[in-house]
Amino acid sequence: MGTVTLGVSIAVPEPYGSLLQERRAGFGDPAAHGIPTHVTLLPPTEVEAARLPAVRAYLAEVAAAGRSFPMRLSGTGTFRPLSPVVFVQVVEGAAACSWLQQRVRDPRGPLARDLQFPYHPHVTVAHGIAEEAMDRAYEELAGFEAAWNVASFALYEQGADGVWRQLHEYEFGAGRAAAGVPAQGSPLDEPAATRT
Numbered sequence: 001m002g003t004v005t006l007g008v009s010i011a012v013p014e015p016y017g018s019l020l021q022e023r024r025a026g027f028g029d030p031a032a033h034g035i036p037t038h039v040t041l042l043p044p045t046e047v048e049a050a051r052l053p054a055v056r057a058y059l060a061e062v063a064a065a066g067r068s069f070p071m072r073l074s075g076t077g078t079f080r081p082l083s084p085v086v087f088v089q090v091v092e093g094a095a096a097c098s099w100l101q102q103r104v105r106d107p108r109g110p111l112a113r114d115l116q117f118p119y120h121p122h123v124t125v126a127h128g129i130a131e132e133a134m135d136r137a138y139e140e141l142a143g144f145e146a147a148w149n150v151a152s153f154a155l156y157e158q159g160a161d162g163v164w165r166q167l168h169e170y171e172f173g174a175g176r177a178a179a180g181v182p183a184q185g186s187p188l189d190e191p192a193a194t195r196t
Contacts, residue, residue, distance in 0.1 A: 003046045005158040006055065006167075008104050008111070009038035010071070010097065012123055016146040020088065020125055027126045027137045034163040039071075039090060039121050041101040041153055045113055054110045056168060059155055062103045063170035069096040072147040073123060076138045084129075086137040087122035088144055097121035100153065 011017060017037040025032035047055060072092035079085040090097065101119055104111055126137035152171045156164045 002049055004049050004052065005044050006042070006047050006111070007040065007044050007156045007158070007164060008042035008059065008101075008153060009036075009040050009156065010100075010150055010153045011166075012037040012039070012073075012146070013148050016073075016148075020123060020141075020144075023137070023141065024125050027133045028129050029126055029133075031127065031162070034161070035124075036156075036164060036166070037123060039097055039123055041097065042104045042111055042113075043115070044158060045111060047110070051110050056155065058109045058111070059104070059153075059168075059170050062100070063153065063172050065103070066096075066100065066172040068149050068151040068172050069093055070147065071150045072145075074145050076125070076141050076144070077122065078134070078138055079117075079120075080134065083117065084127060084134065085122075085124055086126040086134050086141075087124050088141060088146075090121040090123070092147070093150060094121050096150070 012020060020037045021032055021035075024037075070092055071090065073088045074091045075089050077087055077089045079087070098119055098121065101121075103109075105113055105115075125141055126134050150172075152169050154169045155167045157167050158164050
């Protein structure tokens with residue numbers, strides 16, 4: 001059956017998602033329209049296709065252990081010169097994202113992997129383009145603000161055409177968060193307002 005390339009992320013909702021995707025395309029990033037606007041929990045990872053059912057079941061367990069949390073984006077940042085990326089900053093919800101990505105990559109689970117760089121939740125708005133365009137992205141989105149309540153994350157697969165498509169969305173707490181009852185013992189119950 002071969003392998004598939006998977007990713008796990010939190011989608012940036014409308015109208016913010018489309019707005020940032022269009023801005024990314026406008027800065028000249030050729031990958032913009034193939035990548036839904038998101039906060040990464042698991043970067044592109046090759047997995048044997050036969051393991052997809054185990055991956056889906058595991059992510060359902062991760063989601064059931066969590067609860068919804070507030071997310072706020074504000075201003076821009078960059079990983080340059082270490083990595084050619086300009087991003088919108090996650091200023092609230094970073095601790096919850098960090099906990100989630102650790103659970104997703106748990107060494108005992110089917111998506112265990114190491115990261116090339118320390119985890120830093122963000123929303124990419126320019127990647128690998130001309131320095132002048134990167135500077136423009138950094139400056140023009142410096143005043144960007146968005147806030148919402150994160151109630152789920154999703155599993156994505158990258159197609160042969162390079163486009164990322166959602167396979168499944170996982171809601172937190174199996175419905176408990178909506179009822180105001182947090183999942184037992186979830187670190188997401190702790191304050192998530194980490195400034196980055």
